[in-house]
Amino acid sequence: MADDAPEEAPKKGKLKLILLLTVVVVLAIGLSIAGTLWFLKDQAPEAANGDDAETPEVEFQPSQYTVLEKSLVTTVQAEGRQRYAQVYVAFEADNAETLAATELHMPLLRSQLINVLASSDFLVLQTPEGRAGLAEDMLATVNETLAQEGEQPLKRVLLRNFVLQ
Known part of the structure; x- marks a missing residue:
């Protein structure tokens, strides 16, 4: 047991x-x-x-771009000195029709963009905020010009290269 x-x-x-x-x-x-x-x-x-x-399904639509091959070069406002700015830009849009319209009106758009760049202040353009403001001003000018021509607006103006001298 x-x-x-x-x-x-x-x-x-x-x-x-x-x-x-x-x-x-x-x-x-x-x-x-x-x-x-x-x-x-x-x-x-x-x-x-x-x-x-x-809920309607929103279909993703990728952006489309047009690159301006020639740069925008002009003098900019500076205190007592002549300064230069050179900018390479690209346009971003949601559809190809808008980009085709920018190609059609390119001489007018280049002229307007050079005017925006020339009216900018050299010291302001040296800051990141100044360059972002320049891109916004360029977008507003381009969209206003396209609206006057009866075209759809762009999504953004992109600064591809930016040189101040």
Whole structure:
């Protein structure tokens, strides 16, 4: 009988270990499912309500570009000295028709862009904010000119290269 007692103790220990591992595995699976449902809860109501049918899908349309091969060179305003600015630009648009319009009206657009550059201040153009402002002024001028010609506006004017002297 003394031999029977030690055999029961290891069986109880193994049974407790198996029971504990089973509970841990069940809890892990339950938490995994709960976590997945919690992360997906924002997407589930939209699909259930049919909101996708009401929301129009916006198709991605990549931008298109036209690069002005010749630079814009002019003198700029400076304190008592003659300074020069040389800028290479590109136009960004959503469609090819707008870029075709810029090609058609390029002499007028180049003239307007040179006027914008010439009226800029040399000290302001030396700062990043000044160059960003120049690009915005050029965009406004080009879009105004295109609007006068009955064309669609550009998305951006990009400064490809910028030199001050």
